[in-house]
Amino acid sequence: MRKLLKILGVLCFVILISLVWALERVDYTPWFESGYYSETRSSLDSLSQRLDLAYGKVEVGFGRAGITPGMGALEDDPVAGVFREIPMAGYGNRKGAPAEGVHDSLFVKAMAIRVEEQLLVLVASDMVIVPPNVTEGVSRMVAERIGLSRSQLLFSATHTHSGVGGWSDKLIGKGFSGETNPNVSSWLINRFSQAIEDAVTDLQPGELGSGSFMAPGLISNRLVGEKGEENSEFIFVVARQNGGKSGVLGSFDAHATTLGGDNMLLSGDYPGYWQRKLESEGFDMALFFAGSVGSHSAKGEGEGFEKSGYIGEALADSLLQNVNAALIMDSIGLASMTLPMHLPEMHFRVTDGLRLNPVISKKLFPPMGEVHLQAVRIGNLIWITAPCDFSGELAIRYKSAMYREGYRAMVTSFNGAYLGYIIPGKYYHMNAYESRFMSWFGPNMGPYTDEMIRRMTETLSVL
Numbered sequence: 001m002r003k004l005l006k007i008l009g010v011l012c013f014v015i016l017i018s019l020v021w022a023l024e025r026v027d028y029t030p031w032f033e034s035g036y037y038s039e040t041r042s043s044l045d046s047l048s049q050r051l052d053l054a055y056g057k058v059e060v061g062f063g064r065a066g067i068t069p070g071m072g073a074l075e076d077d078p079v080a081g082v083f084r085e086i087p088m089a090g091y092g093n094r095k096g097a098p099a100e101g102v103h104d105s106l107f108v109k110a111m112a113i114r115v116e117e118q119l120l121v122l123v124a125s126d127m128v129i130v131p132p133n134v135t136e137g138v139s140r141m142v143a144e145r146i147g148l149s150r151s152q153l154l155f156s157a158t159h160t161h162s163g164v165g166g167w168s169d170k171l172i173g174k175g176f177s178g179e180t181n182p183n184v185s186s187w188l189i190n191r192f193s194q195a196i197e198d199a200v201t202d203l204q205p206g207e208l209g210s211g212s213f214m215a216p217g218l219i220s221n222r223l224v225g226e227k228g229e230e231n232s233e234f235i236f237v238v239a240r241q242n243g244g245k246s247g248v249l250g251s252f253d254a255h256a257t258t259l260g261g262d263n264m265l266l267s268g269d270y271p272g273y274w275q276r277k278l279e280s281e282g283f284d285m286a287l288f289f290a291g292s293v294g295s296h297s298a299k300g301e302g303e304g305f306e307k308s309g310y311i312g313e314a315l316a317d318s319l320l321q322n323v324n325a326a327l328i329m330d331s332i333g334l335a336s337m338t339l340p341m342h343l344p345e346m347h348f349r350v351t352d353g354l355r356l357n358p359v360i361s362k363k364l365f366p367p368m369g370e371v372h373l374q375a376v377r378i379g380n381l382i383w384i385t386a387p388c389d390f391s392g393e394l395a396i397r398y399k400s401a402m403y404r405e406g407y408r409a410m411v412t413s414f415n416g417a418y419l420g421y422i423i424p425g426k427y428y429h430m431n432a433y434e435s436r437f438m439s440w441f442g443p444n445m446g447p448y449t450d451e452m453i454r455r456m457t458e459t460l461s462v463l
Contacts, residue, residue: 023354026347031444031451036342044339044455053335053377053463054118060206060239061112062247062285063198065191067126068105068266069164069184071098078187087178089128090161091261096178103265103305104272106163108192109287110199111239111247113208113378115334120152120376121196122249124287126268127157128176131167132369135416137189142196151338153196154374154385155416158271159256159290162263164188173366206241210381210408211326213318218311219254221393222297223427223434231292231392233399235410236319237381238326245284250274250319251410253291253392254298258307267305270298273312281320289412292392294421294434332379335463337456341371341387341449343419347442352429355442365440369417373449375456381408382460384453385415389438391423394450398457405461411453422449 031037070082077083085098106126113120123130135155142148157163166181167188168174212235221228237249256269268275271288278286300311346361355361374385382402395411402409420440427435428443439445 022357022360023350024357026349026353026355026442027345028443031448034344036344037448039342040339040452044452047337047339048459051335051337051459051463053333054116055333056116056331058206058208058330058332059114059203060208060241060247061199061202061204062245063110063195063202064285065108065195066105067108067164067188067191068102076181076183078183081187083181083183086184087165088264088266089163089165089177092175093261096174097264099266100264101266103267104276106266106268108195109285110195111249111285111287112199112203113239113334114203115332118334118336119200120154120334120336121148121199122154122287123156123192123196124249124289125157125192126160126272127163128159128161129414129418130155130157130416131185131188132367132417133185134167134188134192135369137185138192138196141189141193145193146197146200148196148200150370151336151374154376155414156289156385156412157414158268158288159293159414160267160269160271161257162259162265162267162269164266168366170366171364204241204244206239206244207328207330208237208239208332209326209328209379210235210237211322212236212408213322215252215315215318218299218314219252220297220299221295222255223295223423223432228295229393229396231296231396234315234318235381235408236323236326237378238323238328240328246282247285247287248278248283248319248323249287249289250315251289251291251412252315253293253296253395254311255293255296256290256298258298258300258311259304263304267308270308270312273309274316277313277316278319281316290414292390292395292411293413294389294391294423296392329379333463334378335460336376337374337460339373339452339456341373341452343371344441344444346440348440349436368419371417371419372415373452373456374415375453375460377460377463380406381410382457383409384411384456386411386413386422386449387415387417388419389413389421391421391446393424394446398453402457402461407461409457422446
């Protein structure tokens, strides 16, 4: 008995020591007193001093590539885009199960914009996020083939939760992307690169402008309901080649989750319906960028695909009613900033005051990629891209500030890296999915990112 008690005592001691090592207190040191803040702020100050606004005639180009995989092959062929099976990305309750078919086709689409020597390519994809490994592969490929730098690429995803998976690793990555398949990543890298190259090759003189409309009946605050704010503005960019093709890019803050985890058919969700409706009504290409979806859900009639169609087509109809009010110009100003972000340690919380040791957290999470905030000024639109599910409540502040200066402003999510959710600091202590499970970098990540975006928008507005 004594020997058994000694063994149990040793085991308890080992467990206690393990817990002490595995858990740490959440760090509440103010962000403005941190090293990561100082380094990023220094980079921003240097970047701001070198920033120039190109002004002149605009050229636009369009490119697209299909990312609807073939399934049921005897073996994977990433060149042909056919695979034995494809897990679906977006919901953990699918447990990595493969797609059972295709409801509607998926695409990656690109819009190139050039003014003088300034060239940007806007890249939208029917995916839940833009995977960091895909971003890195695409950046290398287009740099080698056509000389584009990472700072010239603005990525986003529609955030459909019924898209292609298999591109992530580690426990957390596989939880919403399914089992890792390098062949899928290789195929996606080639498809993204092809769309970008086609858009640049297609550059022709044209005209461009932006507009917006309100859609309050199609969005709700998913974090705190009616107690919070709703960012219901739909912003769009219209581009036309002289005597050639036309395209429209749209962004809305509602999560593309009208299809639940029980859906096993690949689909673009409501953004897919939005794109198809506009392309059937005269636009050669429609691209959708997920907006500040970190606080908002889609709201509409019906269930499943009926709801997807209702929301997507309603937004398309509203755009068609408002597109002629957009001020379209053949000469615009164009400027861009790409700010590397230094990060705090990971704060994957176990309780409100305790987090996992960052060493353990890194073993659970896949690589998050090269983390940047990107901001561009396109005519009278100031646009920020973020490496996360960014909160629509935070974005409202930039919109209001920039409207007072004569600009439209928007923040889009999933710019090629992924840091989880970035939400207002006031919600950090809530016991909710966004704040508890998906806020990976501690209580100051929201205020820290908020300050950097505010400074970037102000810098672009005074050029």
